Amino acid sequence: MSAAVAPEPIARVDNSSKAARVKQRLTSSSATIAAIVIAALWTIPTLGLFVSSFRPEKHIANSGWWSVFSSDNWGWTLENYRTVLFESGSSSANLGSYFVNSLVIAIPGTIFPLVIALMAAYAFAWIPFKGSSWLFVMVFTLQIVPLQMALIPMLRIFSSDWLHISGSYTAVWVAHTIFGLPLAIFLLHNFISEIPRDVMEAARVDGATHTQMFLRVVIPLSVPAIASLAIFQFLWVWNDLLVALVFSGGGVDVAPVTQRLGELSGSRGQDWEVMTAAAFISIIVPLIVFFSLQRYFVRGLLAGSTKG
Amino acid sequence: MLKGEPFLTAAVYAAKRPDFWPATGSKLWSAVVALAVFAAVVGLLMFLADRAPKRGRDVVQLLLFVSPALALLAVGLIWPALQTIWQSVTDQHGGFVGLDNYTTIFTDPTMLMVIRNTVVWVVLVPLLSTGVGLAYAVFIDRSRGEKILKSLVFMPMAISFVGASIIWRFMYAYRAEGFPQIGFVNQLLVWIGVNPQQFTASSPMNTFYLIIIMVWIQTGFAMVVFSAAIKGVPPELTEAAALDGASGWSRFWNVTVPWIRGSIVVVVTTITIATLKVFDIVRTVTAGQFNTSVVANEMYARAFRLGQPELGAALAVLLFIMVIPIIIYNVRVMRSHREAR
Numbered sequence: 343m344s345a346a347v348a349p350e351p352i353a354r355v356d357n358s359s360k361a362a363r364v365k366q367r368l369t370s371s372s373a374t375i376a377a378i379v380i381a382a383l384w385t386i387p388t389l390g391l392f393v394s395s396f397r398p399e400k401h402i403a404n405s406g407w408w409s410v411f412s413s414d415n416w417g418w419t420l421e422n423y424r425t426v427l428f429e430s431g432s433s434s435a436n437l438g439s440y441f442v443n444s445l446v447i448a449i450p451g452t453i454f455p456l457v458i459a460l461m462a463a464y465a466f467a468w469i470p471f472k473g474s475s476w477l478f479v480m481v482f483t484l485q486i487v488p489l490q491m492a493l494i495p496m497l498r499i500f501s502s503d504w505l506h507i508s509g510s511y512t513a514v515w516v517a518h519t520i521f522g523l524p525l526a527i528f529l530l531h532n533f534i535s536e537i538p539r540d541v542m543e544a545a546r547v548d549g550a551t552h553t554q555m556f557l558r559v560v561i562p563l564s565v566p567a568i569a570s571l572a573i574f575q576f577l578w579v580w581n582d583l584l585v586a587l588v589f590s591g592g593g594v595d596v597a598p599v600t601q602r603l604g605e606l607s608g609s610r611g612q613d614w615e616v617m618t619a620a621a622f623i624s625i626i627v628p629l630i631v632f633f634s635l636q637r638y639f640v641r642g643l644l645a646g647s648t649k650g
Numbered sequence: 651m652l653k654g655e656p657f658l659t660a661a662v663y664a665a666k667r668p669d670f671w672p673a674t675g676s677k678l679w680s681a682v683v684a685l686a687v688f689a690a691v692v693g694l695l696m697f698l699a700d701r702a703p704k705r706g707r708d709v710v711q712l713l714l715f716v717s718p719a720l721a722l723l724a725v726g727l728i729w730p731a732l733q734t735i736w737q738s739v740t741d742q743h744g745g746f747v748g749l750d751n752y753t754t755i756f757t758d759p760t761m762l763m764v765i766r767n768t769v770v771w772v773v774l775v776p777l778l779s780t781g782v783g784l785a786y787a788v789f790i791d792r793s794r795g796e797k798i799l800k801s802l803v804f805m806p807m808a809i810s811f812v813g814a815s816i817i818w819r820f821m822y823a824y825r826a827e828g829f830p831q832i833g834f835v836n837q838l839l840v841w842i843g844v845n846p847q848q849f850t851a852s853s854p855m856n857t858f859y860l861i862i863i864m865v866w867i868q869t870g871f872a873m874v875v876f877s878a879a880i881k882g883v884p885p886e887l888t889e890a891a892a893l894d895g896a897s898g899w900s901r902f903w904n905v906t907v908p909w910i911r912g913s914i915v916v917v918v919t920t921i922t923i924a925t926l927k928v929f930d931i932v933r934t935v936t937a938g939q940f941n942t943s944v945v946a947n948e949m950y951a952r953a954f955r956l957g958q959p960e961l962g963a964a965l966a967v968l969l970f971i972m973v974i975p976i977i978i979y980n981v982r983v984m985r986s987h988r989e990a991r
Binding site (some may be wrong): 394519617 | 697789830831929
C-alpha cells in the first residue's frame with residue numbers, strides 16, 4: 343500500500359497528489375504489515391463464525407474451522423440453518439419466528455420516531471414561538487439521559503391496568519419511539535433549519551400552509567438526512583437487546599432475534615452448530631444494510647454517535 | 651439429512667409447519683395495522699393544522715406539530731427519570747431512606763467489584779479503540795484498497811452486541827489440553843506451545859477478554875471518524891514539516907494529532923459513554939458471573955431479575971451521574987477549541 347502513488351499526469355498536481363507524495367515517504371513497510379494484521383484480526387472472528395455455520399455438527403464439535411481443508415474435516419451442510427430457523431419443539435431455536443418479530447419491531451420502530459421527530463424539528467426550526475429555543479435545548483439535553491433511567495417506571499406504566507401493553511409489540515414500538523426521539527429531533531432540526539429562508543418564503547408567498555410546506559418542501563429537501571437517520575435507527579432497533587428484554591415479554595410472539603440469541607447463548611451455548619447459524623441469521627440483515635448503504639450508514643453514524 | 655441439501659428444502663419444511671405461517675401473517679398484519687393507525691393520526695393532525703381558524707393559527711399549528719414529540723418525551727422519559735431518582739432514595743415499600751441505597755452500592759463487596767469493573771472498561775475501551783483506530787486510519791490513509799480495508803474494520807460496528815458476543819465466545823471456545831481446539835484463540839495458544847485457557851471464566855483477566863469484544867466493535871467507529879479528519883489536514887502543513895526534516899512520527903504528533911484534536915475528543919466521549927452503558931456483552935458472554943458484572947448489567951439484574959428495583963434505580967442514577975462530567979468536559983473542550991481557531 344505504500345506504492346499507492348502512480349506517476350500523476352502533470353495537469354493533476356493538485357493538493358491530493360501533493361499529499362500523496364508526502365504520504366509515500368511516511369508509510370513504511372512496518373505500517374503496512376501492522377495494517378494487514380489489524381484488518382485480519384478484525385475479519386477472522388466473523389469469517390470463522392460464517393464458515394462454521396455451514397459445517398455439520400460432528401465436524402464443528404471436533405475440529406476448528408481453520409482445518410476444513412483436511413479431508414477428515416471436509417463437509418458442508420445447510421442443516422444448521424434449517425434446524426435453527428424452522429424446527430419446532432420446546433428446545434429448538436425457532437429463530438424463523440423471532441426473525442419475523444425483529445422485522446415487525448424494527449420497521450414501525452424506525453418510522454414512528456422519524457415522522458414524529460420530523461414534525462417537531464420542523465416546528466422548532468420554522469414556526470416562530472416564544473420559548474422555542476428553550477424547549478429545543480431541553481430536548482437536546484435529553485440525549486444524555488441513559489435509557490436505564492426510564493426503564494423501571496416505564497415498565498410500570500406499560501403494565502398498569504389501564505394500559506396493559508407490556509409484552510406486546512406496542513410496548514416495544516412505543517419504547518423505541520421515545521428513546522429515538524431526542525437524537526432524531528436534534529439531527530433533523532440541524533438539517534431542516536439549514537434550508538434557505540428564500541425557499542421557505544417563496545412557498546409561503548404562494549400561499550402554502552405549514553402542512554403543505556412540511557410535505558412539499560421540507561420533506562423532499564431532507565431526504566439525505568432522513569435516509570441516514572432511518573438506517574441508523576433501524577440498525578439500533580434491530581440490534582437492541584435491553585429494550586426488548588424489558589418490554590417484549592420474551593415469548594415467541596414478540597421477542598426479537600437478539601433476545602432469543604441471548605437466551606440460546608445461556609441454554610445451548612456449547613451447541614456451536616446452533617449458535618453459529620443463529621448468530622449469523624441475526625447479523626445478516628445489518629450486514630446487508632451495511633454493505634449496500636455504507637455511505638449513508640457512515641453519515642448517520644457520524645451524526646448519531648451520541649445516541650443513548 | 652444429506653450434506654449440501656438445497657435451501658429450498660428449508661422453505662418446504664417451513665411450509666409444512668402448520669403454526670409458522672398463520673402466526674407470521676398475523677404479526678405482519680399487526681405491523682400494517684399499526685402503521686395505518688399511525689398514518690391516520692398524523693394525517694388527522696396535519697388536517698387540523700391546515701383547517702385551524704385564522705386567529706391564533708400559528709399557535710394551533712405549532713401545538714399540533716410539536717405536541718406528539720413533547721408528550722412522548724414528557725411521559726416516557728422525563729417523568730420516568732424523575733421517578734427513578736425518587737425510587738433510588740426509597741426502600742422496597744416506598745419509604746424514604748435517604749442515601750441508603752447509594753451507601754449499599756459503595757460498600758457492598760459485589761457492588762464494589764461491579765464499579766471497579768466498570769472503571770476498567772471505561773478506561774481501557776476508549777483508550778484501545780481510539781489508539782488502534784487512529785493507527786489504522788493513518789496506516790491505510792490514501793493507500794490502495796483503502797475502501798475495502800476500511801470496510802473490514804468498520805463492519806463489526808453494524809453487528810449487534812449480542813451477535814459480536816457470540817462471535818467472540820466462539821473465538822474463546824475452550825477444549826481441554828490434548829483435544830482438538832475449536833476456538834481460534836486457544837488454537838493460537840496451542841500453536842505457540844501454551845496451554846489452552848478458559849478465557850471467560852478466569853477472573854480477573856476475563857474482564858479484559860470481554861473488553862476486547864467492545865474494542866473490536868468500537869475501533870471501526872473511531873477509525874472512520876479519524877480517517878475523515880486526517881483527510882482534512884492541509885497537505886501544505888505536512889509537507890512543510892517534512893521539508894523541515896521532521897520524521898513521520900513527529901509529523902504525526904505535531905501536525906496530524908493537533909489538527910484532529912476535536913475529532914479525538916468526540917470519539918473518546920462517544921465511546922466512553924457507550925462503554926459506561928455496556929450491557930449486552932457482559933450479559934451474553936458471562937451473564938455477569940465470574941466477577942465480570944458492570945453497572946448497566948447489574949442495574950438490569952437488580953431491577954428486573956432479583957427484585958431489588960430500588961438498587962437498580964440507584965445504579966441507573968449512578969450511570970447518569972457518571973455521564974455528566976464527560977459531557978461537560980466535552981462541551982468545554984469544544985468551546986475552547988472553537989475559540990482557539
